[in-house]
Amino acid sequence: MDELEEIKATFFQECDELLGDLEAGLLQMEAGEGDSETVNAVFRAVHSVKGGAGAFGLDALVRYAHVFETLLDGVRSGSIEAAPELVRVLLRAADVLADEVQAARTNGRADEHETASMVAELEAWIAGEPLGAEPVVAPAAAKPAAPPAAADEDDFGFKPMAVLIPDVAPIDEAPAKAGWTVTFKPAASLYAKANEAGRLLRELGRLGPVEVELDDADLPPLDALKPEEAYLSWTVRLEPEVDEQAIRDAFEFVDGDCELTISREDGANEETDLAALLASLSAAPAPGPAPLEVEIAPLAPAPVAVAPVESAPIRAAAPAPAAGRAAVDHAPPQATIRVDPERIDRLIDLVGELVINQAMLAQRVVQHGFAPSSDIAMGLDELEQLTRGIQDSVMAIRAQPVKSVFQRMPRLAREVASQIGKQVRLVMEGEGTEVDKTVIERLSDPITHMLRNAIDHGLETPSERIAAGKPPEGVVRLAALHRGGRIVIEVEDDGRGINRQRVRQIAIDKGLLAADATLTDEEVDNLIFLPGFSTANAVSDISGRGVGMDVVRRSVQALGGRISISSRPGEGSTFTLSLPLTLAVLDGMVVDVAGHTLVVPLTSIIESLRPKPEDVRPLGPTGAVLAVRDSYVPLVDVGSVLGFRKSSVAPSEGVVLLVEHEDGGRAALVADVIQGQRQVVIKSLEANYRQVEGIAAATILGDGRVALILDVDAVVAMRRREPRAPEPTLHAAE
Amino acid sequence: MNETHAQSTSERRELIAFCIGEQEYCVDIMAVREIRGWSPATPLPQTPDYMRGVINLRGAVLPIMDLAARLGLPTSETTVRSVIIVIKVDERMVGLLVDAVSDILSITEDLIQATPDVACDRVRSFIRGLITMEGRMISEIAIERLLPELEALAA
Numbered sequence: 057m058d059e060l061e062e063i064k065a066t067f068f069q070e071c072d073e074l075l076g077d078l079e080a081g082l083l084q085m086e087a088g089e090g091d092s093e094t095v096n097a098v099f100r101a102v103h104s105v106k107g108g109a110g111a112f113g114l115d116a117l118v119r120y121a122h123v124f125e126t127l128l129d130g131v132r133s134g135s136i137e138a139a140p141e142l143v144r145v146l147l148r149a150a151d152v153l154a155d156e157v158q159a160a161r162t163n164g165r166a167d168e169h170e171t172a173s174m175v176a177e178l179e180a181w182i183a184g185e186p187l188g189a190e191p192v193v194a195p196a197a198a199k200p201a202a203p204p205a206a207a208d209e210d211d212f213g214f215k216p217m218a219v220l221i222p223d224v225a226p227i228d229e230a231p232a233k234a235g236w237t238v239t240f241k242p243a244a245s246l247y248a249k250a251n252e253a254g255r256l257l258r259e260l261g262r263l264g265p266v267e268v269e270l271d272d273a274d275l276p277p278l279d280a281l282k283p284e285e286a287y288l289s290w291t292v293r294l295e296p297e298v299d300e301q302a303i304r305d306a307f308e309f310v311d312g313d314c315e316l317t318i319s320r321e322d323g324a325n326e327e328t329d330l331a332a333l334l335a336s337l338s339a340a341p342a343p344g345p346a347p348l349e350v351e352i353a354p355l356a357p358a359p360v361a362v363a364p365v366e367s368a369p370i371r372a373a374a375p376a377p378a379a380g381r382a383a384v385d386h387a388p389p390q391a392t393i394r395v396d397p398e399r400i401d402r403l404i405d406l407v408g409e410l411v412i413n414q415a416m417l418a419q420r421v422v423q424h425g426f427a428p429s430s431d432i433a434m435g436l437d438e439l440e441q442l443t444r445g446i447q448d449s450v451m452a453i454r455a456q457p458v459k460s461v462f463q464r465m466p467r468l469a470r471e472v473a474s475q476i477g478k479q480v481r482l483v484m485e486g487e488g489t490e491v492d493k494t495v496i497e498r499l500s501d502p503i504t505h506m507l508r509n510a511i512d513h514g515l516e517t518p519s520e521r522i523a524a525g526k527p528p529e530g531v532v533r534l535a536a537l538h539r540g541g542r543i544v545i546e547v548e549d550d551g552r553g554i555n556r557q558r559v560r561q562i563a564i565d566k567g568l569l570a571a572d573a574t575l576t577d578e579e580v581d582n583l584i585f586l587p588g589f590s591t592a593n594a595v596s597d598i599s600g601r602g603v604g605m606d607v608v609r610r611s612v613q614a615l616g617g618r619i620s621i622s623s624r625p626g627e628g629s630t631f632t633l634s635l636p637l638t639l640a641v642l643d644g645m646v647v648d649v650a651g652h653t654l655v656v657p658l659t660s661i662i663e664s665l666r667p668k669p670e671d672v673r674p675l676g677p678t679g680a681v682l683a684v685r686d687s688y689v690p691l692v693d694v695g696s697v698l699g700f701r702k703s704s705v706a707p708s709e710g711v712v713l714l715v716e717h718e719d720g721g722r723a724a725l726v727a728d729v730i731q732g733q734r735q736v737v738i739k740s741l742e743a744n745y746r747q748v749e750g751i752a753a754a755t756i757l758g759d760g761r762v763a764l765i766l767d768v769d770a771v772v773a774m775r776r777r778e779p780r781a782p783e784p785t786l787h788a789a790e
Numbered sequence: 791m792n793e794t795h796a797q798s799t800s801e802r803r804e805l806i807a808f809c810i811g812e813q814e815y816c817v818d819i820m821a822v823r824e825i826r827g828w829s830p831a832t833p834l835p836q837t838p839d840y841m842r843g844v845i846n847l848r849g850a851v852l853p854i855m856d857l858a859a860r861l862g863l864p865t866s867e868t869t870v871r872s873v874i875i876v877i878k879v880d881e882r883m884v885g886l887l888v889d890a891v892s893d894i895l896s897i898t899e900d901l902i903q904a905t906p907d908v909a910c911d912r913v914r915s916f917i918r919g920l921i922t923m924e925g926r927m928i929s930e931i932a933i934e935r936l937l938p939e940l941e942a943l944a945a
Binding site: 409653 | 831832835843844848850
């Protein structure tokens with residue numbers, strides 16, 4: 057990867073974050089919780105995407121982001137009202153932006169038609185005439201429109217300013233002649249990042265009366281002029297009341313891409329904080345909400361940039377200037393560093409090795425006869441504490457909030473709902489819940505499935521809901537929480553619940569259930585996870601291909617997880633998914649089989665027992681079953697299935713692990729000795745070798761040797777065909 | 791490694807020579823990551839007989855291939871002199887179990903002769919060529935051919 061590509065990759069990573077922020081901000085606005093800072097954050101996100109795209113010459117993305125940005129700038133300045141219908145358009149615009157970013161990332165093309173129609177819609181809003189196609193409510197359409205592109209060309213909009221101090225004592229000590237001099241010389245890189253000097257100058261214009269002087273002394277003759285160079289600089293004089301921070305903020309996006317000096321014209325550059333605050337107050341444009349204006353009027357020179365009178369009512373409707381720029385400058389971004397995940401994996405490997413080494417050392421110290429109270433043994437105890445501490449901290453580095461998965465879901469919900477004509481509101485909780493990155497990557501698919509299912513099957517259509525006395529809009533709740541050392545994901549809808557009668561009938565019709573079986577309600581609900589089960593009346597492309605939930609359950613179980621559903625007729629259903637917090641470690645039962653040490657995942661073990669000889673009954677030529685409390689469970693000799701020994705041992709001489717395998721059946725695995733339970737670090741066999749049938753992965757034990765982790769489902773399946781296929785010799789024969 | 795083929799004949803490269811029984815073989819030093827003593831491997835079920843199993847290489851699971859068995863030679867008991875040559879081929883690491891490391895050679899490409907017809911197919915497919923040095927015959931292993939077999943078996 058060359059350097060530019062690397063920077064580009066970083067840009068796209070940032071885009072993901074920015075798009076997440078954008079959507080989060082818009083959702084806040086949709087919920088009516090957005091303040092002016094939210095609008096600013098939304099604007100900044102789109103602006104940053106545009107800026108980066110410009111630097112990489114991603115023209116299609118720049119063009120689209122520019123239109124989007126222009127509209128948001130209008131909203132930010134208050135010339136366009138952030139009405140609910142506009143926010144909905146903005147949400148869809150954000151989806152299209154995500155598509156455009158994706159297209160740029162893969163060098164592909166986004167859906168041109170979709171983009172074009174979105175651009176048309178956005179432009180209509182900028183022009184103040186939302187498209188007829190939008191279900192626009194009167195106020196937005198009827199509002200006095202700013203002239204087209206006004207937001208961009210003539211941008212003297214409302215800017216939130218500090219009003220934190222309720223009783224402002226009149227102070228008139230601001231030196232009359234003092235003023236700011238700002239010299240601003242853009243570098244070529246500023247333009248390359250799709251910023252423009254004009255916008256910045258207009259931004260300054262918002263702060264108060266300005267005097268701008270252009271310095272074109274560096275401008276070469278036309279034949280020597282390079283079109284991509286920067287030759288111009290400006291000197292801007294501002295009123296003394298303007299807050300220095302406000303000036304600096306105007307240049308926030310071009311930091312490093314220009315030469316900038318900000319100085320006071322006279323010596324009076326020390327002012328009290330209060331005076332600075334007042335100064336920023338005075339910079340608030342006059343057409344703010346009336347009470348504010350009255351209060352500050354005696355102090356403030358009327359800003360020169362008076363907006364057209366017609367637009368005043370709209371501005372009044374804009375979010376109240378609840379907080380000032382100086383006071384609430386957006387929360388400082390969380391300091392983070394980007395690290396190549398491979399480096400962390402390497403660190404985790406090394407720490408795992410350290411833990412093993414420490415254990416070996418401790419073992420040797422005991423072997424050499426040191427007493428537990430000796431200095432050496434005690435020092436080793438401390439070392440153990442430290443290594444465990446390091447291990448926990450290193451694992452915590454890889455822990456990530458589930459937010460990265462959750463933030464994709466609102467869009468999915470919107471799309472699914474609009475495809476099938478349902479109304480849905482997605483409520484998300486616990487987005488900050490942390491889980492290992494190995495698990496995060498695997499959460500997306502099951503959550504997507506559960507969510508689609510909840511909207512497609514769970515929720516009723518708006519008319520059905522009204523008939524049932526519910527609001528037409530269905531609510532789906534997506535929540536993440538920690539419970540008992542696992543992460544639990546719940547997807548809950550307030551729909552009709554599972555029709556148990558129908559589910560039962562379908563299961564019987566498809567031969568999945570005996571007609572006279574007696575099942576609890578819960579068992580009936582969970583029939584939907586059976587392979588080949590589908591209750592959808594019509595096969596849609598959203599869910600209901602009959603490969604849905606059983607596939608989800610299998611993939612979840614493969615990760616050591618569980619999934620279940622519970623339902624309340626008429627009130628809704630809840631999917632509950634639980635997974636281990638990390639896929640890097642596993643709780644296992646360490647057993648000996650024919651001289652080999654194996655680890656059996658604890659999640660699949662129901663119980664371990666020592667069978668009596670009379671409980672073992674032969675069945676057929678080679679098979680045997682074990683009687684466990686009135687039911688018969690097939691016996692599987694792990695040693696002979698894996699080819700560790702030729703003939704099976706008598707189960708009564710060893711121990712039996714009763715396990716549950718993927719289709720819900722049970723089996724009894726025969727092993728020689730149980731060594732104990734242990735948490736083991738999972739190591740891939742495929743990384744350097746290949747998959748081995750019957751073995752899920754490997755791990756390293758305290759003595760430094762590799763032990764194999766048993767794939768319970770595979771071993772049970774291998775047992776079934778064991779009589780006719782002498783597997784090991786086939787492989788060895790090449 | 792494949793890029794060695796492209797080298798001009800005058801460029802020198804280094805090889806690590808080792809013994810299997812009475813015979814001498816070598817591999818390109820650029821593919822060798824480390825050489826370590828023998829430690830007992832954990833056998834893997836359902837694998838060809840030339841796979842001795844896996845060992846712990848500083849936290850990674852390293853498969854061990856008995857090179858003698860792979861070449862169809864009689865396998866000998868592992869001794870204290872037995873070594874594992876850890877090589878890297880296409881992002882995969884594998885340990886080759888051999889009897890002992892014997893030499894480091896510095897050769898030019900023109901010293902390598904083609905493998906004569908007499909050898910059996912299996913040996914010929916794993917040998918890149920023969921090197922004569924001080925009266926010894928040393929065969930260079932085509933390491934990239936040792937491993938694709940693993941993938942074919944997995945399929």
